[in-house]
Amino acid sequence: MIFITFVLLIHIVCSNCSLNIYVYFKTGTKYDQQKHSLPKYVMEAIKPVFEDLASKETLQHVLNGSSQNANESFHSLLWSMAPKNRYCSGTIIDICLGLAVMIYNDGYLSIGEILHELLGEMGHFSYVAFDRINKQRVQKEAQWRKRRGQQIAGDEDTDNDEDKNDDTIEEYHSGAF
Structure with missing residues (x-):
């Protein structure tokens, strides 16, 4: 009291x-x-932005309930080479970034060009290994596109009222690189 x-x-x-x-x-x-962690005036200021991000039009860009887009796919490739939970110097990050860009754009066979410049040639087994990894990557992408095409066809049969934006299918590739 x-x-x-x-x-x-x-x-x-x-x-x-x-x-x-x-x-x-x-x-x-x-x-x-x-307990409110943000003052009311801040919450009122960010509410329109939150509502815009949570709108159906914005959420329609997210496929299969995931939010991984092409940039996140690239980032996952980059951070698989240089994990965030381990210390890496700036030089290592630069090398990993260069390799990630090459693999993301041209596939694993592009590493062969580096080996050719450094060593004079790329060995047969290196070529076979990079070719297999590259084919697996392309096959995974094709399976994803086929699966996504079947889901879209099934959705169009059940939901004729919803407008489908086919352009967003090409922009967002969950887990595909």
Whole structure:
């Protein structure tokens, strides 16, 4: 009881305090016990942006309930070479970035050009290994496109009312690189 009286006394004295409990006791309204981490004016400022990001048009770009787009696919390739949880120097990150760009754009056989420049030639087994990895990558992409095409065809049969934007299918490739 002494603590409550002390708290009330402090909040009565503090007229500029945003947590004026005396007002709640005086008006008889219930005090909101939830902790709000952002001030109300900040929440009101970001609410339109949040509603825009959560709109159906924006969420329509997300396929299969995942949010991995082409950039995230590239980032996963990059961070698989230089994991974030281990320290890597800037030089290592630069090398990994260059390799990730080459693999992402031209496939694994592009590493053979580097080996040819460094060593004078690329060995037969290196060529076979890079070719197999590259074929697996292309096959995975083809399976993804086929699976996605079947899902879109099934969705069009069941939902004739929804407009489908075919351009977004080419932009977003979940896990494909």
